[in-house]
Amino acid sequence: MSNDKNIGNKIYFIGIGGIGMSALARYFRFHGKEVSGYDKTETPLTNELISEGIPVHYEDNPNLIPKDADLIVYTPAIPADHRELQYYREHKYRLLKRSEVLGLITSSSFNICVAGTHGKTTISTMIAHILRHSGYGCNAFLGGIAVNYNSNFWSDKRNVCVVEADEYDRSFLKLNPDIAVITAMDADHLDIYGTAEAMEEAFIGFTQKIKSGGLLISKFGLSRDKELGGTKRIRYSLQNEKGDAFAKNIRMSRGGYEYDVAKKDWIIKGVRLNMGGMHNVENSVAAISVAQELGIENEKIKAAVEAFRGVKRRFEYIIRKDDLVFIDDYAHHPEELRALISGAKALFSGMKCTVVFQPHLYTRTRDLVDGFAESLGLADEVFLLPIYPARELPIAGVTSEMIEGKIKNAKVATVSKEELLKRLSEKVKNENGIELFITAGAGDIDAMLPAIKNVLEKK
Numbered sequence: 343m344s345n346d347k348n349i350g351n352k353i354y355f356i357g358i359g360g361i362g363m364s365a366l367a368r369y370f371r372f373h374g375k376e377v378s379g380y381d382k383t384e385t386p387l388t389n390e391l392i393s394e395g396i397p398v399h400y401e402d403n404p405n406l407i408p409k410d411a412d413l414i415v416y417t418p419a420i421p422a423d424h425r426e427l428q429y430y431r432e433h434k435y436r437l438l439k440r441s442e443v444l445g446l447i448t449s450s451s452f453n454i455c456v457a458g459t460h461g462k463t464t465i466s467t468m469i470a471h472i473l474r475h476s477g478y479g480c481n482a483f484l485g486g487i488a489v490n491y492n493s494n495f496w497s498d499k500r501n502v503c504v505v506e507a508d509e510y511d512r513s514f515l516k517l518n519p520d521i522a523v524i525t526a527m528d529a530d531h532l533d534i535y536g537t538a539e540a541m542e543e544a545f546i547g548f549t550q551k552i553k554s555g556g557l558l559i560s561k562f563g564l565s566r567d568k569e570l571g572g573t574k575r576i577r578y579s580l581q582n583e584k585g586d587a588f589a590k591n592i593r594m595s596r597g598g599y600e601y602d603v604a605k606k607d608w609i610i611k612g613v614r615l616n617m618g619g620m621h622n623v624e625n626s627v628a629a630i631s632v633a634q635e636l637g638i639e640n641e642k643i644k645a646a647v648e649a650f651r652g653v654k655r656r657f658e659y660i661i662r663k664d665d666l667v668f669i670d671d672y673a674h675h676p677e678e679l680r681a682l683i684s685g686a687k688a689l690f691s692g693m694k695c696t697v698v699f700q701p702h703l704y705t706r707t708r709d710l711v712d713g714f715a716e717s718l719g720l721a722d723e724v725f726l727l728p729i730y731p732a733r734e735l736p737i738a739g740v741t742s743e744m745i746e747g748k749i750k751n752a753k754v755a756t757v758s759k760e761e762l763l764k765r766l767s768e769k770v771k772n773e774n775g776i777e778l779f780i781t782a783g784a785g786d787i788d789a790m791l792p793a794i795k796n797v798l799e800k801k
Contacts, residue, residue, distance in 0.1 A: 349446070350412020350436075355379030356427055357417040358398055359388040362440055362508065365483045365495040366415060367396055369447065372497050378408060380426055385789075387487075404429040411435065415443050418511040419733045441513030444483060448503045448517065451481070454632055455517050457507035457548055458525025458561075460678045461625050465523060467653045468629035470496075470504040475646035476638050480504050486653040486672070507548065509541070510534065514548045521635060522552050522572065523628055524560040528677055542566055559631050561624075562586075576605070576631050580624040587631045589613075589623050597662070597689060599623050603630050610640045614648040618657045618669070619685030655788060657682065660795055667693065667778050668798055670791055674702040674784035676713030683720040686778060693777035695720075698762060698794075699745075700727040700783030704737040707744065715748035721780075724754040725762055730785025759790060766797045776801060 353370050357363050358379025364387055371377045371394060378397040381388055388398045399406050402425050414430045414437045430437055438446075456466035463486040470482035471490055479500035485508065487494050507514035507522075511534055527545045542565065549558055549571035558572025562585035567577075579585030581592065592601040598616040601623060602609060615626055626647055633643045652658060661668035667690050673682045679699070687695055699718060701707045707714070707729055718724045726742040742756045757765065769776050776798060781787055 349375075352376045352408060352411045353413045353415060354408055354411040355415045356424065357381060357420050358391065358396070359383070359385050360417050360419070360440075361387070361485050361487075361494055362444075362483070362506070363415065363417055364388075364391060366440060366443055366447075367391060368394070368493070368495040369481075369483070369497070371396055372495075380407070402426055413438065413443075415440060418513070421733065439511075439513070439516075441508070441511070441516040444505060444513075445516035445518070448505060451501045451503045452520050453518060454480075454502070454504045454521045454523070455507040455514065455519035455548075456505070456523040456525070456628075457509060457514050457545065458523070459509065459528045460675055460681075461525035461621065461628075462506055462523075463672075464622060464625045464653055464656050465525060465628050466504055466506040468626060468647075468650060469523075469632050471650050472629060472633045472638065472643060472646040473502070473504065473636070474498070475649055476633070476642035478502075478633075478636060478638055484653075486656060489651040489654060489658075490649070509544060509548075512544050512547075515544065515551065517548075517551060519552050519556060521557045521559065521632055522549060523632065524549070524558070524564065524570070525625075525628065526561060526677070527564055527566075528675065546570060557635060559587075559628055559635075561628075562588075576635075578624070578627045578631055580620060580627070587627050589627055592620075592623060594689065597659075603627055605631065605634070608634055608640075610643060613644055615650070616648065617650070617652050618659075618689050619681060620688065621681040621685060622652075622657060657685070660791060661779075661798060665777065666798060666801055668781075668795065669779070670781045670788065672784050673782040674706070676710050676717045679714065679717035679782060680720065682780065682782060683717065686780060687720070690778045694722050694775045695778045695780070696723045696725070696776055697721040697780045697782060698725045698727065698787070699781075700785045700787040701729045701742055701745065702784040703732055704729055704734050704740045707742070708737060708740045711744050711748060714745045715750075718745065718754075719749050719751045721752050724749060724752045725765070726754065726756040727759060727762065727783070727787065728756070730783065730787075732785065762790075763793055763797060766794065767800075770797060770801050773801075 359381035456462045467488045473480040479498040480502040483505045484494040485506035557574040559576045562577040562579040576586045579588045587605040589601045602611045655672040673679045
């Protein structure tokens with residue numbers, strides 16, 4: 343891995359609490375750099391950084407920043423009028439986006455880069471876990487917290503990097519993969535790209551960054567498949583045998599799955615995955631295809647997949663009892679919600695399904711409202727929280743009620759966080775059918791989990 347000599351010793355992060363930013367902060371701290379940062383809110387992740395020796399403050403105040411920093415790393419989600427960012431710009435400090443820094447770090451390593459509008463966090467974490475668990479070894483820069491290691495970053499002497507490649511702001515075009523994975527190219531981030539076609543062009547551009555002789559592993563049936571790059575190709579599928587790699591003989595058991603994974607030149611029989619959701623079986627086909635390409639033995643791959651405990655907020659079990667299952671998930675796109683709800687209902691058939699969804703971004707809600715309504719309509723009952731704005735200002739007329747008005751089949755209500763807890767308490771008191779309960783969204787809904795869990799456990 344490149345330890346870019348020009349980076350210097352003192353590095354300051356603006357938006358250090360972001361999942362990708364914190365992985366970079368941990369990387370530099372691991373390599374002996376002096377690291378500190380700002381974020382707008384205190385979270386469990388920023389508290390962990392502090393406990394690891396990385397100071398973090400929460401006030402946008404140029405008086406609190408290191409004036410002797412050698413490098414400022416920032417995320418594109420930071421608003422342009424941020425005072426600390428403006429100070430560093432005006433005083434001509436060296437500023438790099440997170441993606442540019444990742445590009446520098448991985449400029450001389452063997453890189454496995456996982457991109458796509460959904461599934462990339464689970465697949466990249468699964469690949470990194472298989473490489474670590476099997477003893478192959480890798481450095482990991484992940485977009486989620488691996489439950490096995492309670493971290494989104496780890497380091498290893500082997501010069502191999504597993505990187506979650508983010509399409510937001512075209513960040514992934516700064517990477518140079520030896521193996522690239524593309525999971526999906528569904529329309530998203532239209533605030534950045536404008537059109538679905540422009541976004542697809544960016545993915546095509548990403549595949550053109552694959553090194554000569556490199557491999558592209560992509561989901562079978564992607565639109566514009568013929569335009570994608572990569573000297574070698576593997577198209578993976580859940581169970582479509584027209585794909586190059588796929589699962590077969592899938593059996594549901596004990597809240598997980600058992601199946602075989604096959605490609606024309608190999609087969610691994612009796613894979614056990616202890617995670618819910620058929621989409622995660624498909625994710626494992628992609629991860630196993632990478633491990634096979636690297637020559638990891640079948641038995642080691644199987645042992646690693648069976649030991650994989652998933653990613654926080656990806657089909658994560660908060661409560662798992664015979665009469666009550668509570669699953670939390672990061673799903674924030676209609677396709678992810680559809681996979682989540684249908685996957686949970688298949689595993690726990692016969693249980694009444696209640697979903698709490700917090701929409702993320704006004705633009706995404708406006709652009710994908712029909713898809714959200716259709717996916718949420720798979721539940722029996724839906725509670726919608728107000729839209730989480732993240733980096734955006736409100737858009738007139740765009741509210742959670744837009745989704746509510748289009749949901750058919752399910753009972754639905756838009757509620758505040760306080761009202762939600764009150765309604766859940768009443769339901770529990772009156773034994774009013776909370777059986778399969780799902781929270782979903784990419785905003786701050788996860789901060790409510792302890793309070794919701796507390797209410798539901800009174801059942």
